Amino acid sequence: MEYQFGGPLGALGVTVGTPFIAYALYFVCNENGCPSQSFLSSPLQTLAEQWPGLGGIYSHQVFGYYCAWYFGLAALQFVLPGKTQQGVVLKDKSRLLYKLNVLETSLLVLSYLSFMTFKEGLTWSFWSWMWNNYIQLLTATLVFAFLLACYVYSASFFTGELLADHGNTGNPLYDWFIGRPLNPRIGMLDLKEFSELRPGMILWPILNFTFLAHQYSSSGRITDSMILVNVFQFWYVIDSFINEPAVLTTMDITTDGFGFMLSFGDLCWVPFVYSLQARYLAMYPVDLGFLGIAGVLAVQGFGYWIFRGANGQKNKFRTNPNDPSLRHLKYLETKSGSKLLITGWWGVARHINYLGDWIMAWAWCLPTGFGTPITYFYVVYFAVLLIHRDRRDEAKCMAKYGADWDRYTKAVPSRILPWVY
Secondary structure, rough: OOOOOOHHHHHHHHHHHHHHHHHHHHHHHHHHHHOHHHHHHOOOHHHHHOOOOOHHHHHHHHHHHHHHHHHHHHHHHHOOOOOOEOOOOOOOOOOOEEEHHHHHHHHHHHHHHHHHHHOOOOOHHHHHHHHHHHHHHHHHHHHHHHHHHHHHHHHHOOOOOOOOOOOOOOOOHHHHHOOOEEEOOOOOHHHHHHHHOOOOHHHHHHHHEEEEEEEHHHOOOOOOOHOOOOOOOHHHHHHHHOOOHHHOOOHHHHHOOHHHHHHHHHOOOOHHHHHHHHHHHOOOOOOOOHHHHHHHHHHHHHHHHHHHHHHHHHHHHHHOOOOHHHOOOOOOOOOOOEEOOOOOHHHHHOOHHHHHHHHHHHHHHHHHHOOOHHHHHHHHHHHHHHHHHHHHHHHHHHHHHHHHHHHHHHHHHOOOOOOOO
16 A cells, blocks of 8 residues: 555654644744744744743633534534535445535524624624634644544444545554545534534634734724735635535545544644634734735636636536536546546646635735735645645546546646646
């Protein structure tokens, strides 16, 4: 079995390194500077001075609140109305059923928060509690993600569920990290699909609005840059909720196992690292002006056009290839029976959607201005992530399609950035 992520040592490095980065972004970028002069001159001493101790980063009460958040959202998935849809055909020829109502769930939660904010104002105690307990919330999601990964790994030995191709190596650390079970479930609750879209993704805009409220309470105003970041990232989240069926065809759901890599990424990394720009603006307001707003809007619109156009076309082709809107597209038929698009969006590059996603990443960071490179961490990280994901997908497709994949790569030579990469 071929290892990914550098095998067990790589899995250990990512397991330790990614939480370290999440905490480092908090301690390096805060009210003392981003980074502070004291950190630049003496980083280890500064971090030691800022370290609040275990009691300052973890709270049993906050962890209990997070457990209520996770399981409360799980209950809403069953209680609220929603349509049931089959996933893709898995390697054992089965198709799982999914109840899709993340949009309804998120609108209920966000509507309640909106009503209470309208009633109590931006100084509502909930928003100040979120700001004051930010680091404890981060720790709560990390602990929960760790425990969830342990549960699904242990349960995979007793439930007889389908295992992921790369998660059954026999190395406990690696399999726990990469994910031994493919689609771990508790009854009808699919833990991977649920964690992918609900707890972390809904928490993300809530954190962003926490930072907007803090900017208002601390400076008495809300900047145009803060509004842009909130709107862009809120729309990205809601758009993914609207297109929930499309997630069932993604590599995360169809191929990757569910282990610490995805549980931490979904529950902790996404809401706390992706909201870095709004947190920075809460402490260091930036005014863009008309030209700045126009420029950022242009970048965001261009990236979204590519991202949504490509993903929508792929999902439609996979679920209904006879759709009249796809008649003009050409495809390559493989010996396995799969059809690979060679015109349209997917004729431009094999992962053209990644390019749109990365362009939008710039639009999320540009509103912070150029006072610090730290707020552009997301752009660099996301480029590395997308290139790594591209490499993994290429290896998977080469193994699956063989000579047909060589034909396809000749028809569509670009990976992500047309004529460059």
